[in-house]
Amino acid sequence: MMRHYVSDGVENKELDATSLPSSEGQRENPHSVHKVGFPPRRNFFREFKDVLKETLFADDPLRPYKDQTRSRKLILGLQFLFPILEWGREYNFSKLKGDIIAGLTIASLCIPQDIGYAKLANMDPQYGLYSSFVPPLVYAVMGSSRDIAIGPVAVVSLLLGTLLQNELDPVTEKEEYIRLAFTATFFAGITQAALGFLRLGFLIEFLSHAAVVGFMGGAAVTIALQQLKGFLGIRDFTKNSDIISVMKSVWGSAFHGWNWQTILIGSAFLAFLLCAKYIGKKNKRLFWVPAIAPLISVVLSTFLVYVTHAENHGVQIVKHIEKGINASSVRKIYLTGSYAKKGLRIGLVTGMVALTEAVAIGRTFAAAKDYQLDGNKEMVALGTMNVIGSMTSCYVATGSFSRSAVNCMAGCQTAVSNMVMSVVVLLTLELITPLFKYTPNAILASIIISAVVGLIDYEVAFLIWKVDRLDFVACMGAFLGVVFVSVEIGLLIAVSISIAKILLQVTRPRTALLGNLPGTTIYRNIEQYPEATKVPGVLIVRVDSAIYFTNSNYVKERILRWLRDEEEQLEAKQLPRIDFLIVEMSPVTDIDTSGIHALEELHKSLQKHDVQLVLANPGPVVIDKLRLAKFTGLIGDDKIFLTVGEAVMICAPKAREDA
Structure with missing residues (x-):
């Protein structure tokens, strides 16, 4: 009796103990079953071609173009660059209905978030809204994910703001700061698109899942701590992001810098936002409750401040959001000089982090809905939208997990939901931005705190601890680096530990x-x-x-x-x-x-x-x-x-x- 099994793609056989040949027979013919096979010889160029193809073109992107006419190849090429040409042919009213509902839902969530995220990047509120207008339109045409919602996100906003702040003061050197932000966004887009065109997307895999969990958790804590300035009504606040500097600044102003009216507004609406999130988590059919809660909070708090004139009692307000759509910023991008080099360095870091987050989100929802997502195509789309965004007064945009989750649960069918959201943001910029004048900063702080709470994943961290202690070291290293030093140091620790783990396993x-x-x-x-x-x-x-x-x-x-x-x-x-x-x-x-x-x-x-x-x-x-x-x-x-x-x-x- 023989047992069959497959090893290295070749069927092998093992003899049962009862049918082993005798030792004499073995000595005469040692390889009594099979001899080890030798593969056919390949020349150097064939071997190099096969290795290169498997590394960069494992999915064989040229397969659809084989045996096609020139016109058909042109159509397939355009569909590759612009997936909307493919799925748009099957678009119908039923899908439009779902996309409109989803688009309106995520718009109600993104508008207040964008205003707050712009503050994380040390930029005026309108730049957050700009970044939810142009980039989603570009992605809707070029992206292949049906569910991802595009716009500014907390982690990337904080990272960009921290890196820019290390180079320029956002208050005294405001114009240069804004220009450097556009430059960094431009190079972030170039980096993302280049990785996609050169099919080098596997590079982002060097940041392990455990390191990402730790980095995101640390960034969430840091972002929440940064919001204490607006939440407590503190005017003089540290520019450092580490927990020690922040807590010194908070306690140092406890007896003369806190504003009780601000704390009351922030606490009340933070409780409301967290309750809304809890309701949506417990009952998936009520997903719209946490989605519209931020907008409701902004409307109610703005009206409350307006009728009580709370701004005269120390409550800090937004004051002014520039009206109108994105202005051109093509001439504001540094392409030469020292600022261009600084923008390139900052863009590389923020672009890679934004790319990692977007691809992870896209793959998560693609797996949930059982459709294929081309990672390299996604990189090209994300890179193109950020390049165009940098020329239209936007800073780095990417996929948002919270908004993407709401987008999915709201019944989105295609990327048209991003278009609907962009139209709502456009109307907001053109018509109602003056109404945000009396919006208290405490509300924006509460919205951001409630949004980043979900980035701290205790369950996954505990699972990492149980499964792989070395992975947990990477997770905690990234977390502690972000919380106790800075965002960029935390990211560096995350990458270093991930690479060190690879080297340890290899060596x-x-x-x-x-x-x-x-x-x-x-x-x-x-x-x-x-x-x-x-x-x-x-x-x-x-x-x-x-x-x-x-x-x-x-x-x-x-x-x-x-x-x-x-x-x-x-x-x-x-x-x-x-x-x-x-x-x-x-x-x-x-x-x-x-x-x-x-x-x-x-x-x-x-x-x-x-x-x-x-x-x-x-x-x-x-x-x-x-x-x-x-x-x-x-x-x-x-x-x-x-x-x-x-x-x-x-x-x-x-x-x-x-x-």
Whole structure:
């Protein structure tokens, strides 16, 4: 009886214990079942082409264009750049109805949020509204997500404001500050679009999920702390974002800087907003309650301040929002000089963070609704909208998780919901911005605090702690870096720990001792399967990683350490020594020249101890490189087996005879 299984895309077979060939037959024909196969040789250019294609074009974007006429290729190309040309042909009144409802709902949420988020970026309120007018229109034409809602978001606004503030004072150098913001937005868009065109979207994957959770949680705490200025009515507030500086500023003004009317307004409406959010969370059909609660809060608080003249009693108000649609800012972008370099640096950082957030949101909702999302196409769309936005007085816009969730629950069908939202923002800019004059800053602070509370995900952080402690270190490192130092330092810590984790896993791969499961020819990790037994005279080690220059010496030393430890135990128990070392190589996906050199050194070391090196199930890439390096000839073709089971069938009888 034979067992079949698939390894490396090739069907392999393991003999049942009852049908093992005799040892004599094995010595005459060691590879009694199958010999290890060698892949067909490929020239350098073919191999380079295949690697490049798999890295950058794994989804084969040219497949739809094959065997098509020129006109059809042109149409497909336009549909790739402008997905609206594809889904727009199937658009109907039923979808429009859902998009209008969703667009109106997210507009009621975005207008008060945008005014507050602009303050996070140290910019006038109208710039937040501008950024919810032009960018969503561009994305609706070029984006491929049906659910994502575009506009300013809290984390990116805070990050942009912090980085800009390090270069220019937003009060005394206001004009230069605004110009640098547009410049950073321009380069953020260029970065995003370039990553999409060059199909380098995999670069954003270097920021691990755990690091993102920690960074978002830390940013949420920092944003909430920053809102204490407006929430408490403090006029002189620190420009630093770390928790120590903020709390010093808060307590330092406790007896002369707090305004009780402001605190009363802020506390009352914050309680209202949190209750509305709780209602929407408990009953999904009431999603519209937390969606319209911010706008209701703005309207009621503005009316309250207007009729009571609370501004005369120390309540800080918005005062003025410039009326009218976006003015052109093409001539305000720095393309040369020191400010251009600063804008490029700030744009790279904010653009990558904005991209990470948008792609994560888009993928989440695409998976929920079971449709495909092209990450590279999304990057091009996001980059283009920010480039155009930088020329129309907008700062960095991206996908908002809270507004996207509301957009989805409100029944959006396509990106037309973004268009509807843009139209509402346009009407707001043209008609009703003067009505926001008496809006208290405390309300904006309350809206932002209620919005960022959801960014602190305790459940996910606890799950990370239970599953992977190293991931939790990355999470907490990013969180503490943002809270106690600054947003940019927290981001740097998040990236550094994520990369350090990759390097640690690459340089210190896992290895395992394998044993035989009784009654079978299956060999598994003896730590995972305590019932697995070791084979007398044979040591079986599995390497769970590719072998490169970064870990080749460690792999060699770790295998030799396994051998030394095993021999010491056998000697203490007066059991037969080890004669064969079998290296299970099925998890070894690749090997370089350093790895091959390490195997050669391992072979020499084993020869000195009269231990023979045996390889089991090397993959096609590995066996091809071993053959080219003549390593297969060094240890002998008869020491390379298809499975561990076959290797043991040959080695175990010999080990017993030698003993």
